[in-house]
Structures are given as C-alpha cells and as structure tokens.
C-alpha cells in the first residue's frame with residue numbers, strides 16, 4: 001500500500017503525487033491536521049480548509065478509495081500511519097514555504113528513503129525558473145519571459161476508480177472537525193472549482209484584460225481560494241485558458257505567473273516573512289498607532305475607498321486585486337502602520353490567504369523592494385475610486401454613508417496630503433542608502 005499525503009493539493013485531478021503513487025500500487029490518502037499551522041489560521045479559512053478536506057474524502061469514497069485524517073505533527077503522525085498500515089511509499093506534492101521545507105525535512109528524516117516529492121502546487125516550481133547565471137529573478141518581467149518559455153507540464157486526469165485497497169476493518173479513518181465560518185463559503189471541492197473555472201473561461205475570460213482592474217472584482221475569476229488549497233490545479237487552469245486563447249487568456253495566465261513568482265520570491269528569500277525584501281525599507285518611520293490600525297482594519301478611516309475594501313473583505317473573505325493594492329498602500333505608505341502586523345491581519349480575513357502571494361502583494365503595493373515598483377508611486381485614493389468604480393455603485397454598497405462619492409464622508413483619520421509628503425520625505429532618504437543584506441531566521445508555522 002502507498003500513501004498520498006495531501007497538503008496544499010486537496011484534489012484528485014492533475015495530482016502528480018497521486019499519479020506516481022498509483023503507478024507504484026494501491027493507494028490510501030492522508031491529510032494531517034498540523035496544529036502548528038491550524039492554530040495560526042483564522043476560523044474562516046480553517047472552516048474552508050476542513051470543508052474541502054471533506055469534499056476530497058468524498059471524492060476518494062466515490063471512487064472506491066479512502067482518505068485518512070489525523071491530527072498531530074506530521075513527522076510523528078506519518079511514521080505511525082506508515083507502521084500501522086505497512087505503507088511502502090509516501091508521495092506528496094512539494095510545498096516550499098520556509099515552514100513547509102522545515103517540516104518536510106523532518107518527515108524525510110523520520111522516513112528515510114520512503115518519501116517522494118512531486119511538483120504540482122505551481123505551474124513551475126519555486127526555484128526552477130532561474131537566470132542564465134543560475135541565480136533567482138527579483139523582477140517580474142524577466143522572470144515571466146523565462147516562465148512563458150519553459151516547457152508546459154504534463155497534466156494528469158483524476159483516476160476513475162482506486163484499485164481496491166482499504167485500511168483493515170475497524171481502522172479509524174479519523175473525523176474531520178466542523179468549524180463555523182463567519183462568512184459565507186464558496187461551493188466546496190474540486191468539482192465545484194472545475195465548474196467555476198469553466199464558467200469563468202466561458203463568460204469572462206475574453207474581456208479579462210479590460211475588466212480585471214475593477215474595484216468590485218466582477219471581471220475576475222475568483223478562483224484564488226481554490227488555488228490556495230490546491231483544490232484546483234493551476235496547471236490545468238492555465239492550459240484550459242490558453243486553449244480558449246485571446247488577449248484575456250494571455251493576461252490571465254500571466255497572473256498565474258505572478259502566483260509562481262510569489263512562490264519563487266519567498267523560496268529564495270524567506271527573510272521576507274518579517275523583513276522588507278529590500279531591508280532598507282525596514283527603516284521607514286513606522287507608526288504603531290493602535291487606533292489608526294483599528295480604523296483601517298474595521299473600515300472606519302473616513303476614506304470611502306479604503307473603508308469599502310476593508311468592509312467587503314471582512315464581510316465576504318474576498319477583495320479585488322485593485323482593492324488589495326489600495327488598502328496595502330494606504331496602510332504602508334500613508335499610515336506607516338507596521339506592515340507585518342497589517343499583512344497578518346489582512347491574511348486572516350482572506351479566504352485565499354496565502355503566505356507567498358500575500359507577502360508579495362504587501363511588498364509590491366507597499367514599495368518594500370519587490371519587483372521594480374517605484375517607491376514614489378503613491379495612489380490618489382480619490383481618483384482610484386473614481387477610475388475603478390465609475391458611478392460609485394460598489395462604494396455605495398459597502399459605505400452607504402459615502403453615497404457613492406469618493407471624497408471623505410467624515411473627517412478622515414489621516415490628512416492624506418500631509419501623509420503623502422511625510423512618506424515621500426522619508427522614502428527619498430532611504431532610497432539613497434546603499435542596499436544591505438537581511439538576516440536569516442528560524443522557520444515558524446504561520447498558518448496558511
């Protein structure tokens with residue numbers, strides 16, 4: 001018997017770990033509820049995770065297979081299950097956050113020679129798209145050129161049936177906790193994700209390049225929460241989009257390239273968990289003002305576009321990319337709130353919260369040294385709303401007090417012009433300093 005250890009790959013379609021395990025013989029699936037991750041994950045995203053594990057279990061069951069679940073530290077749980085079931089080989093899709101690498105090394109040490117790591121979380125794995133000199137890319141455009149030129153991965157279908165193997169009678173398959181979510185959850189499981197993908201390709205992809213930037217997030221796929229848990233294969237999604245073709249498809253697949261770029265940045269520079277990617281930006285004059293932080297977090301700044309974004313996110317678990325850039329820029333550049341605290345609180349609200357993409361997004365929008373985004377680009381929050389929500393329908397929905405107008409609806413917590421000048425004065429000094437290396441640190445689980 002072989003074990004497929006599912007982590008951020010809660011799917012049966014296009015799952016290289018499952019494909020290889022099936023070549024080796026009968027298969028049983030396993031999900032480990034790792035307390036060091038789950039205790040650092042917000043209730044809404046834990047609920048989303050548990051429900052997708054339940055859907056995966058149902059997928060196994062319908063095909064005559066079994067999915068075990070266990071709670072504990074993977075390097076303790078896996079040897080136990082391997083011993084109890086007489087497992088020959090363990091197969092898992094590689095994860096590459098700093099904690100995942102640390103965890104997987106410990107599992108490998110506990111099961112020497114028995115674990116095989118496969119690709120599948122990304123289209124091209126972190127660490128595989130390299131400069132001609134072998135070094136990592138730090139800027140998106142050259143990364144993307146290499147990425148587009150790389151060989152397309154070979155896709156795998158979900159098995160129709162599992163070869164008959166079941167754990168011994170009476171063997172406890174484990175139960176999946178039920179956790180309430182404080183936001184309505186999207187339809188769960190890979191079949192729902194595949195349907196959502198097809199609906200997006202059919203209805204929105206052709207215009208995606210023109211509609212993707214709206215604050216209301218209506219022209220986009222909203223598939224990110226499936227990608228984060230690997231309920232949907234990004235490799236399959238990209239292939240399907242390119243089969244549809246056109247400018248929208250090219251732009252959309254380029255966003256999946258941003259996802260790979262995010263994974264790659266964190267893989268090569270784990271320091272970005274807590275230090276600015278370019279450590280010079282650690283020296284901005286941060287302002288750890290708890291009232292200002294609370295006003296930002298709860299959508300009570302008086303600035304309609306910021307408040308609409310945060311209120312929508314709190315109420316739904318989703319926010320458009322434009323909205324994410326707006327609130328991150330406001331928090332980092334204008335309010336000078338410590339970005340680490342904001343990134344963490346923001347991730348807790350996202351259903352698609354993902355360490356690599358969220359860190360990249362905060363660094364990019366906050367001008368902390370990721371990519372070539374210039375520090376001196378500071379959004380005008382009035383024109384952002386007017387340009388990306390013309391007519392103010394979205395604004396009025398989330399901030400009725402604004403009546404759909406972009407101007408502050410009450411005295412704002414910050415004088416925006418003063419804040420902009422304050423930031424630019426500090427940033428100009430920092431930009432003149434030579435770069436310096438960040439210190440490395442111990443990997444810690446921080447939830448998914």
Ligand SMILES: Cc1cc2nc3c(=O)[nH]c(=O)nc-3n(C[C@H](O)[C@H](O)[C@H](O)COP(=O)(O)OP(=O)(O)OC[C@H]3O[C@@H](n4cnc5c(N)ncnc54)[C@H](O)[C@@H]3O)c2cc1C
Pocket residue numbers: 212220221222223224225227228252255256258259260262319320321322324325328347350352353354355357358359360361362365
């Ligand atoms: C401050 C900030 C924080 C963010 N945090 C996250 C996060 O925690 N998790 C997350 O998945 N994305 C994050 N993003 C990236 C992006 O905003 C979301 O992926 C996107 O809005 C999700 O909506 P969608 O699925 O409709 O995207 P689409 O526009 O349909 O794009 C398709 C897919 O491409 C990927 N993608 C799109 N834009 C980006 C991007 N800029 N960076 C990386 N991947 C991208 C996502 O997987 C997305 O599902 C963040 C961006 C910013 C600016």
